[in-house]
Each structure stands twice: as structure tokens, then as C-alpha cells.
Amino acid sequence: MNSEDSTIQLQQSASGSANWGLYWERYGVFAVFIILLILISVFVPSFLSLNNFLNVLHTMAFVLFVTYGQTLVILSGGMDLSHGSLVSLTCMATAALVALGHPWLGLIAGLGTGALCGLVNGAIIGITRLNPIITTLGMLYIAGGLALYFTDGKSIVGIDSDKVQSFHFLAEGEVFHVPFVVILAFILFLLTHFLLRHTRFGNHLYALGGNEVSAEISGINFVRMKIIIFTLSGLSCGMAGSLLCARMLSGEPQVGAGTFLLESIGAVVVGGNDIFGGTGNVGRTVIGLMILHFLGNALNLMGISSFAQQVVVGVVVILFCYIGLTHNK
């Protein structure tokens, strides 16, 4: 549902009894987020400090890029399972060139590799109408294998931080104590939001997610849309991968293998976007990811092992999906 539609419905229902379901749908996730923050601050004293906040945001920023791409894909009625491996592959591609002394070429290579893999996904899904889950699952395997293949599973190390200072700054630098990568993520958030809300592309994307058949009948170019959407999704992985390389100053073939994929899809779901597409926005995704990361941070501060955090994140994703769905019906 577009925000305009629900505004109208809110006004209509204001005359009678308030439509709580609609309020819940629109603001529920913000309420949950704020209540969560209050609860954590009460029970975990060391949580409430500027330093800790900035730390969480700093770690989160790298995942944020990926969730923007996933939001576009899911809103258009698809799903991209190749994210984890693509991050690893693009990280390796960047690191390979950075190690040779060309940091900016490396950045371009990382972004290019991501976009190319996304393009392949999009072309297959758009032209042959193959199921996106299968296609991207195959890409998950291909990209994961390639990331390991180039170096026989070894990391690319030995990058001198003095020689690539400005490249390193992208991921680790600070502007007035705010990590630069957080600012970068925020700018991209604005861009994605603009793309979705105020361009024809965005309108077509929502239409495609709402009803693929009628969107096509009304003249939307299915093939072109799928190719663009999945290329952007791959590009977002390229950003995350190359910035992770800039942060670690090494290429890790398994950097995306952990919870990247779950967080990428999980953030979209926890934020309350419709998993089948057509409803939602990128702001919700950001809130969703914040919920996951602040919760993880709180568990960290309480000294709970990272293994247990996987359980909690898994449960939270299922739980939020349940809450979201009940109120969408």
C-alpha cells in the first residue's frame, strides 16, 4: 500500500472508531524499535553511550548497502539469495587490484563485478522467466566457488595501509566523529528512497511487485525492469564487498558467508515490507536492520556468544514476519 493510500484511509476512519490495524501497520515497527531501545537501555547499562551507538552504526553500514539492493528486489516481487557470496566475490576482486597498488581501480572492479553478476541474474530471470530463487541460488554457489577459486581459499593480505590511505578512509575514516561509511550509507538511503518514490522507475517497480501480469499488460518492460533491478542489487553487493575490503585491507573469500544473507532478507522482513512485493519502502528496511543490529549489540554486551545470536536473529525474523503478516491480511 502506498503511503498516500493509507493516509486517505486513515482520514476516512478518523470519523468512526480509529482503525488500529492501519496505525499498527504504518507505525508499529517504529514503536517496536523505540520500545526495544528503551528496554535495552534499562537492562544493559553500557548500551547507552554515543561511542557504542556509533560503533553499531559503523558495523551496520556495510550491511545497509546490501539491504538497499534486497529491498528493490523484494519490492518488485523477487528475492536475491546470491548476496552473501557476491559480497565475498567483490571483496576478493577489489583486494586483488588493491594489493597490486591500484585502490581506485579495485573499487571499480568490485562494483563492476557485483553489477555484472547482478546483470547475469537479471538477464536470466527477465528473459527466460526462470524462478528468481533458483537463479540466485545458483549464483550463490557460482560466486561462492569463484571467490574461493582465485586464491585456492586463501586470503589476500599484505596491503600497506600507508599507500592506500584515502581508500582506507572510505571505510574507516571519520567526519566529526561520524564514520564516513555511515554518511555514505545515508546518502545512498536518500538516493534509493528518491528512486523508489519519485521516479517512473520506482512506480514501475511497485507495479511489478503488486501484480506482474497487469503491470506487463499496462506496458511496463518486464525484461528491462528485472535486469535493472537485479543489476542494482548486484551493485549494492559490490559496494559492501569493496568497502569491507577497504576496512580490513585484505580480501577474505568468506567474508559474506556468515549472516549476510539472513540480515539482508531479514531486515526487509523485520521492517514490515511485504515479502511478496508491492508494499513497503526502504526506510522500513533501515529500521528493520537497526532492530537486528541493536539487539545483537545488546546480546554482545551481555556476553552472549555469537552462536546464540544466530538463534536470536533467526527467531526475530520469523516472529516479525508473523506479526507483519497478520496485520497485512
Next chain:
Amino acid sequence: MIRTIRKIEWDKYGLPLAFVAMIIVFTVINPSFFSMRNMIQTTRQGAILFLIVSGQTFALLARGIDLSQGSVMSLVSVATISSIYVFGAYLGSIVGLLFGALCGLINGVLIAYLGIPPILTTLGMLFVALGAELVYTGGVTLTNLTDIDQARLFWLGGGMIGPVPVPVVFSVIIGLLLYYLLKGTAFGRQVYFIGTNADASYMVGIRVKRVIVLVYILSALLASLGSFFMTARLSMGFPHLGEAWLVLAIGGAVLGGTSVLGGKGGIWEAALGAMVIVFLDNGLIVSRVSSFAREAIIGGVIILACLASVIRSKS
């Protein structure tokens, strides 16, 4: 000539023919591929993958998907060994399998009764099962079985009955049972029907929710069985046992010809898909392709096979 080629029903015989061609090519590259020993070992792998793929097939047939299979396998591997510490080899193995079935039950209830989409439920379960099992073991492999337990357990996974590995015997029996379950019982027909049209199935009186719960229990249980045979052969509880198997499970099912859109496919397709993947993997090993390149090649083959099926269904 061309007319005879066109006359072949590629839908039915395309993949078996490709399978035979593949075996010939790999034998030419390296004759030891076709040796008795290699064939028996590969069939053992294939039998295990077949169990997992047929579990996935049930989920796909009912228009779902089970992404938690890999983690459930790791969980079962660990649970089996630690139950054997307590209950001994035979009872312990059954308790281990029950842990797998429990994961499937939770999946099924969440999907059927709470209406959470299968892909999300099982993605969540992927991390819950993995995390739980890693918390329990701390990531350490479980070993140190008593000699008696180890001997009993090893026979189940690594033993032979005549020239045939024990898991192959079990897989064939289970495969026949599953074939009958899908084609010969009301439950099986209901699974197909739900996959084709869930709303219509509900209206004609099928207890859709109960069938779906059973489907996910079967999916997890069959994956657990696959995991059990691997665990038995290793006689170790390995916390990362299932990691690589999820993609192979879905890939094998789709490669064999089971549709991800539900309602089309079956156990024969599962067996075929599993065998093609296992022999392809083994052939690449024998041809000295690096293990990482193998992953990429198999991923590519799975996508290509899906493409072929899409193009076929269009024409």
C-alpha cells in the same frame, strides 16, 4: 536421422542420456573413474544425496521450499553422537533423528498454522538450528565413542552388504516406500494437489494444514537420515556437516525435473538429479578440477538445467 532425433522424447530421456554421455566422457579423461571401487563409493554418496533431495522434493511439490535442510543435517549429526553417548548406538541414532523431525515439525507448524511464507520460516530455522548446535558444541567436533558403539554405527554408514554399501540398500528401500507414498496413497496425491492449487485443495476438503506439516517433517527427516549415514561413516558429530548440501539438495531436485512452482516432479526425478550431481562432482574430482572451481561449475550446471526446463516447457 534428424527425424529420429526429434522423435526422442527429450523430456523423459534427455537427462538419462546426458548422464550416460557424462560417464563416457569422464571415463575417457581418466579410466579410473569407471573402476568398481570409485563407482561403489560414488553410489554411496549418491544414495545419501538422494535421501536429502527427495525430502526437498516433498517441500517443492507442495509449492514450498526447505532452506533449513543443511543446518538440520549439522544439528542431527551433533545430536546423534551426543545421544549415543547416553543411549548407545541404536537408540541414540533414533533420538538423533527425532531432533531432525522436531525441526521439521516446527517448520511445518509455523508455515501451515501461522501462515509464514516457507522461504522465510526455513531461512529462520537455518540460523536457529545452526546457532543452537554451535552453542551446544562450541564449534568442536564430537568424537570418542566407545568401541562397541563405533563398530555398530560405522557399519550403518560405511559397511557393505555383499558388494553394496549399506546406505544404498537403505536408500533403495526408502526410495521405493516414498515412491509408493507419493503415487499410491491419498497423502501423496494430496501433496501434488496442494502444490497445484492450495485454495482448491482446501475447498474439496483436503486437510491442507495437516498435509503441509507432514511434508516439512518428511523433508527434515529425510535430510536427517542423509546426515545420519554420513555421521555414521565418520563416527563423529561434525558441526559443519550440512553446510554444502543445501544447494545440492535444491539443485538436484530441480535438475531432475521437479518444478519449483509445485505440483510437478517426484521420487524418480529426485534419484536422477542426485545421481547426476554426485557423478558430475566425482568426475570433476577424478579429472583433477580444483574443489572451488567444482562448486562454480555445479552451480552453473544447475542454472543451465533450469534454463533448459523453462525453454522446454515454452515450446
